[in-house]
Amino acid sequence: MITGEVRNRVDKIWETFWTGGITNPLTVIEQFTYLLFIKGLDEAETTKEQEAEFLGIEHEGVFPKDKQHLRWNQFKQLGSAEEMYDVVSNEVFPFIKNLHGKEESAYSKYMGDATFLIPTPNMLAKVVDGIDNLPTEDRDAQGDLYEYLLSKIATSGTNGQFRTPRHIIKMIVELMKPTPEDIIIDPAMGSAGFLVAASEYLRDHHSDMFLVQGLKEHYQNTMFYGNDMDRTMLRIGAMNMMLHGVDNPNIYYRDSLAEINKDKEQYTLVLANPPFKGSLDYESVSNDLLKIAKTKKTELLFLSLFIRILKPGGRAAVIVPDGVLFGASKAHKTIRKEIIENHKLDAVISMPSGVFKPYAGVKTAILIFTKTGAGGTENVWFYDMKADGFSLDDKRSPIDENDIPDIVERFNYLEGEKERKQTEQSFFVSMQELQENDYDLSINKYKEIEYEEIKYEAPGVLLEKVEMIEKEVIQGIKDLKDLIKDSDTFES
Template sequence: MITGELKNRVDKIWEAFWTGGITNPLTVIEQFTYLLFIKSLDDIETTKENEAMFLGFEHEGLFPKDKQHLRWSKFKNLGPEQMFEIVSREVFPFIKNLHGDNDSAYAKYMGDAMFLIPTPNMLVKIVEGIGNVPMDSRDTKGDLYEYLLSKVATAGTNGQFRTPRHIIDMMVELMKPTPEDIVVDPAAGTAGFLVSVGEYLRRNHSDLFLVQGLKEHFNNDMFYGFDMDRTMLRIGAMNMMQHGIENPNIEYRDSLSEQNSDKEKYTLVLANPPFKGSLDYEAVAPDLLKVTKTKKTELLFLALFLRMLKAGGRCAVIVPDGVLFGSSTAHKAIRKEIVDKHKLEAVISMPSGVFKPYAGVSTAILIFTKTGVGGTDNVWFYDMKADGYSLDDKRNPIEANDIPDIVARFHALDKEVDRKRTEQSFFVSVKDIEGNGYDLSINRYKEVKYEEVQYKDPRAILTEIQELEEAIMQGLSELEGLIG
């Protein structure tokens, strides 16, 4: 999460766009992202050049010898007019045609990208501003993307809340992706979950890049993301490329419609699907309605995940609290489907401030495995009270943070068996869940421990009040005497 000086620098760049006449937040993000991408290309090129020099071999660069003037480190030192001419007429067409393969995600969504910065002086201000933003790590780049997206005034109007980076990372840590997984986010947005999976594999399975088949799988067949917003798809494609994923399968698709015919294709779903959407029955794939007949997108997406997963495939998904305890037939049907026919493993209740400042909705994370034959026995519940940030609109860093405890306990569930329901995490048997109408709200099962408090006798309290009143009156009399 961006704070302090870095946040101020980004805000100044945003202000340069705004005062220069670009006031549509999504247009600002697009143009900002293009320039970040151009700078990143040069940074990556410089790193590879230095490595090649150190190892003593020749480096075949991304920028041909006659195109070196297109590098950020070259044009940033030029005068306004010359910089504007090179960036608008040469650099921008160069990045649009970087990947000649028209089937690549990058080619698909950069094809209609346009350079919209209107004046040389405005470009100079923005280039200077971006030059002052440190982007040495992938984490910083990811935080920067999330902060930019938080500025979109329309965020949340269609239930499209931007998932905080640390929540995404927690969910990935819980699921422990493997180099063989096929990962999908059917409501991908800027591809935050997919990027996080890639980073997790780099940290924990770096040897996959030494195995040709696994490396090819990582770059071409592991990552899938769908969305209905072309701007988000474009940013998502660039985001993944900057994180070293060469050819992610980022596509324009209405995941809930009949257009999406994916069935038993993926081994891992990670998602935060739209919460507030309401669709016409005619727009929804019929096989999803058979599982839960509803217009609510949050329920339909759960049915979709079950259809898209292979047997044995796993899912971690953020849902609004209403999914856990809603009393409609559709709510009960999807909960019963997951509990009875598959293996529900965990329900992690999150505090309502997690999505602030642009939403105060209470949410939970559901973790389940597709089996088709049941398997739910005991479900692990965790009551998250803190995520490392204040739960107000400011979301400042704080010490209290349950995330490390959640990850550690989930990966050692055998030690949770004897924990009581008065504690922060505990097991609930499938029989209890069935007996409570498949209610998955933690408050249904959590036991509150009351402590007996001894109060003073009411007569003693009354005597103390009278003594205080007499003391006050005496004080007032003395004050009156001093004034007189």
């Protein structure tokens, strides 16, 4: 998370938008993102030019020779705000809108109806100057900027969406360890946080995949998929993916739960934080999903969707509200039974309720399961996360307590968890025990509390101590009275 000076700079830029008449938070983020993207394009181009020069090879850049004046480092130095405004609005913006000429590319689809809304040259000059002083060359810093911008949306979206903190996304990706062969989807992608984190994980842990043409092509064109119903977030997501080196993600404007979504057994990894509540057109919900659990609850329908769209052997790591774990309705029990009995439930990680503040105080958990179609659940690993490295209030300030490294380490070595007792922070629960408890997945159902025996002193000894304290109090009152009496005598 960004703090201090950088946060203040972002706030100042935000204030420039606000005072200039752009007050819708998503519109501000969108316009802000366009300019961050333009700056990022220039920085990436500069890096590639330097690498090409070092290697002594030719570099065919994004900016043609006759378009060099459209680069950030060029137009920011123009003599007047009016001149800069003319170049950015009439040349730079159309240039980035048509950057990927192929109509079928995600970038082209969602940039097609993008609109440059900064109203005046003076406002553009202030915003460009502010963004120029932000640290954007480092990918992590850029991700922190995105996260802070998204945190400016004070309330959850109309579909019950709220933004998943980057450190939680990173933890989930590290737990799942995406491989170069995976086909990854987030059916409620928002700004593409999970997809970006998965792409970064692969770059950091499987850099050799880019030396294999087939895997490199897969990474760029057929590995990443995302759906959303908010075109603004789709645009932000498409730019986010492109800035992180994925040129052609498969991003669609789509209601993942609707009948129109025909995806079935297509993906090997689902990473998602689907909406928990909000509007749902029940009539349009796919009949395939209702066969597993007839319900209007989106969190249950999405679990049905994940099972349908995964290939056999495919894995899912998804965030669900706590109600999914222990809900007593027929639909709740049915979906839990489906995952436990017919597939392989691997883990339930209970998270504290403050993780999603300031958006919401809802308590959530992470479900990790594998689609088998033939069962396989024997023992399910439970972890009781108490801290995530940030305070659990609206401020979400950094703190020392953090269970995330421990969660990743333990999950990567589950063999060592077998001897743990249910009084500890993590433990296994058997399939039989889950069945006996109606497939309840609440950690408190299984966590045992260890009571320590406290030995008190004999009543006679305690009474003597009370009498001694009482004598001391009486003596203290007497001393205080004498002090007051002596003071009155002295004044007389």
